[in-house]
Amino acid sequence: MSERLRVAVFASGGGTNFQALLDHAADPAVPWEVVGLITNRAAAGALARAEAAGLPARVIPTRDRPQADVAQEMLETLESWGAALICLAGYLRLVPAEVVARFRRRILNVHPALLPAFGGPGMYGIHVHRAVLEAGARISGPTVHLVDEVYDRGPILAQWPVPVRLGDTPESLAARVLEAEHRLYPACVDHVARLVAEGSDPAPLPFTGDRFTLH
Numbered sequence: 001m002s003e004r005l006r007v008a009v010f011a012s013g014g015g016t017n018f019q020a021l022l023d024h025a026a027d028p029a030v031p032w033e034v035v036g037l038i039t040n041r042a043a044a045g046a047l048a049r050a051e052a053a054g055l056p057a058r059v060i061p062t063r064d065r066p067q068a069d070v071a072q073e074m075l076e077t078l079e080s081w082g083a084a085l086i087c088l089a090g091y092l093r094l095v096p097a098e099v100v101a102r103f104r105r106r107i108l109n110v111h112p113a114l115l116p117a118f119g120g121p122g123m124y125g126i127h128v129h130r131a132v133l134e135a136g137a138r139i140s141g142p143t144v145h146l147v148d149e150v151y152d153r154g155p156i157l158a159q160w161p162v163p164v165r166l167g168d169t170p171e172s173l174a175a176r177v178l179e180a181e182h183r184l185y186p187a188c189v190d191h192v193a194r195l196v197a198e199g200s201d202p203a204p205l206p207f208t209g210d211r212f213t214l215h
Helices: 016-025 046-052 067-081 097-102 126-134 170-197
Strands: 005-010 032-039 057-059 085-088 107-111 143-146 156-159
Touching: 005 016, 005 067, 005 170, 016 032, 016 046, 016 170, 032 046, 032 067, 032 170, 046 057, 067 097, 085 170, 107 170, 126 170, 143 170, 156 170
Parallel strands: 005 032, 005 085, 032 057, 085 107
Antiparallel strands: 107 143, 143 156
C-alpha cells in the first residue's frame, strides 16, 4: 500500500470526534493516519486520548496572543509532523488566516447542524442544539465542510439529516447528531484523503442515506 496521508487533528474539548477518527484510522486499509493533536486548552480531554494513542500533542494557547504568533507555532508543528490535512474536531477558535492559506482546501470541520443554518460565532456544542429547538426546526444533523477564514462558511462536503423528535431536549438531540457525526466525519476524511492522494481537489462526498443508517 502507498504511504498513508498524514492528518493532524485540532480539538478544544473532550475529543469524541477525535476518538472516532482515531478508531477509524486504526484500520491499516484506511488511506490516512492521525499524526498528532493540537489544542488551545491545557485541560482539554482530547489530550488524554492522544496520550492513550501514543500520539504527540501540542498545546498552543490562543487567548491574548497575536494571531501571527499562534499561526507560526501551528505551522511549525504541522510541518514537523509532515501533516497534509487538518481535521477540526470541536476546535473552538478561528483557525489563523495564515494556516488556512497554507492548507487551503485541506482543512475539514464537522459542525452539529445543517449549515448554513445555525452556524457562525458562538454556535457550538449545546448552543447549536438549543437554537435548533427554539427555532422549531424539524430536521437537524451534522455538516462536514472545508474551512476558510470565516466560521462555518466553507464549501460543504456532506450533510446527514437527523430528524428532530417531539419532546427532544438539547441533550437528546445532541446525542443523536453526535452519533451521526462519528460516522459521517471519518467517511468524509476517507473521501478527501483519496482525492488529495490522486492530486485532485476535494469535492462533495457522494452520499446516500442507506449507506449511513442509524439504529
